[in-house]
Amino acid sequence: MSIPLHPAPPPPHQGNDSPPAKTNALAIAAFVSSFIVGMTGVVLGHIALHQIKTTREGGRWLAIAALVIGYSSTAIGVYFITAILSASG
Template sequence: MSSPQYQGYAPASAKTNGLAIAALVSSFFISLLGIILGHIALNQIKTTGESGRGLAIAALVIGYASIAFTVIFLVVVMGTAAANR
């Protein structure tokens, strides 16, 4: 009879990048700040190996989409106002 093999402790999970969290939160309120922090967080994650890449990418997507929707909305509103003149 063989004795059971015990596994050691699981390795500690990587620390989540704080800027990635801040980028995601700020992208809902100030899109440009979320984009800037998201790019900085991606660079830090690449160099340090921290986790949070998905958070930073989500912040970038939300920030860029929010700015794109705002620009489209302004173009439509101004076009409508100019057409009704």
């Protein structure tokens, strides 16, 4: 019985060779705009989530992040406006 000097080569790759899913452009726009105008990020984020659901594109987490940032910044803005108006009145 002899011992092989070289290990056997690894088996060929049998995974999915398709290119990765394209990121939804509206999800990117929603994420960027949520830092500038919160409600724009919210609207675009909801539209992007619907598109991602129907087209199976990537970018779901970008759209969700845009919603979280947009809703949070809107809530903070409403809080500050309410505080300013109640303090001056």
